[in-house]
Amino acid sequence: MDYFEYRNGELYAENVPVADIAAKVGTPLYVYSRRTLQEHYEKIARAFAPLDPMICYSVKSNSNTALLKVLADLGAGFDIVSGGELFRVIRAGGDAGTCFYAGVGKTDAEIRFAIERGIYMFNVESEAEFETIDRLAAEMGRSPRCALRINPDIDPNTHHYTSTGKKESKFGVDVVRGEEFFRRYRNARAAKLVGIHLHIGSPIPTAQPYVEAIGKALSLIDRLKAGGIPVEVLNIGGGYAAWYESAQSVMIEDYAEAIVPLLKDRPLKIVMEPGRFISGNSGILVAEVQYTKTGGDRKFVIVNSGMHHLIRPPLYGSWHFVWPVTPGEEMTPPDRSRQVSLAGLVTCDVVGPICESGDFLGQDRQLPPVSRGDLLAVFTAGAYGMVMASNYNSQPRPAEVLVEHDQFRVIRQRETYEDLVRGEG
Numbered sequence: 001m002d003y004f005e006y007r008n009g010e011l012y013a014e015n016v017p018v019a020d021i022a023a024k025v026g027t028p029l030y031v032y033s034r035r036t037l038q039e040h041y042e043k044i045a046r047a048f049a050p051l052d053p054m055i056c057y058s059v060k061s062n063s064n065t066a067l068l069k070v071l072a073d074l075g076a077g078f079d080i081v082s083g084g085e086l087f088r089v090i091r092a093g094g095d096a097g098t099c100f101y102a103g104v105g106k107t108d109a110e111i112r113f114a115i116e117r118g119i120y121m122f123n124v125e126s127e128a129e130f131e132t133i134d135r136l137a138a139e140m141g142r143s144p145r146c147a148l149r150i151n152p153d154i155d156p157n158t159h160h161y162t163s164t165g166k167k168e169s170k171f172g173v174d175v176v177r178g179e180e181f182f183r184r185y186r187n188a189r190a191a192k193l194v195g196i197h198l199h200i201g202s203p204i205p206t207a208q209p210y211v212e213a214i215g216k217a218l219s220l221i222d223r224l225k226a227g228g229i230p231v232e233v234l235n236i237g238g239g240y241a242a243w244y245e246s247a248q249s250v251m252i253e254d255y256a257e258a259i260v261p262l263l264k265d266r267p268l269k270i271v272m273e274p275g276r277f278i279s280g281n282s283g284i285l286v287a288e289v290q291y292t293k294t295g296g297d298r299k300f301v302i303v304n305s306g307m308h309h310l311i312r313p314p315l316y317g318s319w320h321f322v323w324p325v326t327p328g329e330e331m332t333p334p335d336r337s338r339q340v341s342l343a344g345l346v347t348c349d350v351v352g353p354i355c356e357s358g359d360f361l362g363q364d365r366q367l368p369p370v371s372r373g374d375l376l377a378v379f380t381a382g383a384y385g386m387v388m389a390s391n392y393n394s395q396p397r398p399a400e401v402l403v404e405h406d407q408f409r410v411i412r413q414r415e416t417y418e419d420l421v422r423g424e425g
């Protein structure tokens with residue numbers, strides 16, 4: 001699952017006690033494991049090897065340049081959704097020529113920047129966007145490749161905020177319109193329409209929605225081919241689940257077993273855009289208990305982090321395992337389950353300092369008794385954690401640390417009060 005594990009009653013990141021990192025760097029703090037990041041990239045590459053896919057890590061899930069560098073060095077490409085993400089990839093030493101650029105609202109400046117830097121392909125979401133890319137490319141004397149994002153009208157059974165492939169979503173165009181799109185723009189002035197892109201949502205807990213979406217894309221590709229329009233690239237998107245809890249048994253091999261046979265004999269360049277599968281288990285958030293209190297029948301553990309650092313629980317109803325960093329051997333959890341069978345646990349909500357009732361990291365949790373100064377770890381927080389952090393209530397954002405074997409280094413400094421007001425006034 002990952003390299004955050006309890007040894008002799010205390011949590012380690014690879015071979016470093018998390019409490020030691022917190023003592024040196026302070027809290028709140030994101031801690032990442034390089035080995036977990038690398039192994040997840042390698043696992044997905046291995047599982048889908050029969051397709052020889054381009055694996056383009058989804059930068060939006062965690063865009064710290066130190067992590068991007070690790071992945072670039074491993075040979076990953078990148079899925080980007082803004083000029084800022086392209087800038088980060090380049091800054092990290094990544095190759096713009098491995099980038100797929102998606103997103104419904106690309107500006108002229110972003111499109112020009114991407115063309116100038118020679119990205120691999122635009123994932124185009126509408127007719128108006130394609131025409132804009134074509135016009136700008138013609139002005140620049142360039143011929144960028146494009147894939148059309150098809151919206152296959154499939155319910156991926158995930159939170160409606162992260163379901164992106166249904167008919168009524170803002171992403172892509174439906175299959176019928178997709179066919180017209182290719183006929184209309186096959187001979188565009190400058191931009192080359194050569195691919196199809198799918199991304200139906202995330203996390204998608206089973207392979208079935210992929211199977212259905214890919215089936216629809218392949219039928220479209222066959223119809224286009226019959227009409228003399230070849231499609232060279234099929235990008236099947238991201239959404240492969242991270243391990244948020246132990247009972248969750250979905251493995252990357254389960255997805256591969258269902259998807260690989262559909263594509264193995266097709267003369268298509270296959271692209272994948274995994275984000276959370278690679279970065280999710282690679283990080284934890286470490287927070288420090290400030291106070292405990294009761295309110296009616298509820299018990300609260302109040303920590304120095306919350307929705308401003310990890311917004312997934314209130315935003316998507318996401319569940320992250322939370323446990324003390326140094327619980328002692330008798331309180332070491334057997335796994336990361338919703339129900340932990342240990343004696344003496346206290347049912348409580350783990351909440352932050354923000355002035356919102358929705359500011360929680362976990363609700364109705366059974367935890368060992370904790371007191372002021374104790375550290376709590378929030379697991380599987382490497383994806384959509386720090387990237388969605390804010391300065392709400394003028395709270396500085398946490399530091400980030402990367403652990404490698406028995407060493408660690410700060411890969412993003414903790415923000416200061418000066419950082420909060422930089423550029424103001």
Ligand SMILES: Cc1ncc(COP(=O)(O)O)c(C=O)c1O
Nearest residue numbers: 058199202238239273274275276
């Ligand atoms: C187009 C696209 N590709 C890939 C991803 C990555 O999703 P995940 O991190 O769940 O793999 C997203 C996430 O929103 C996306 O919008």
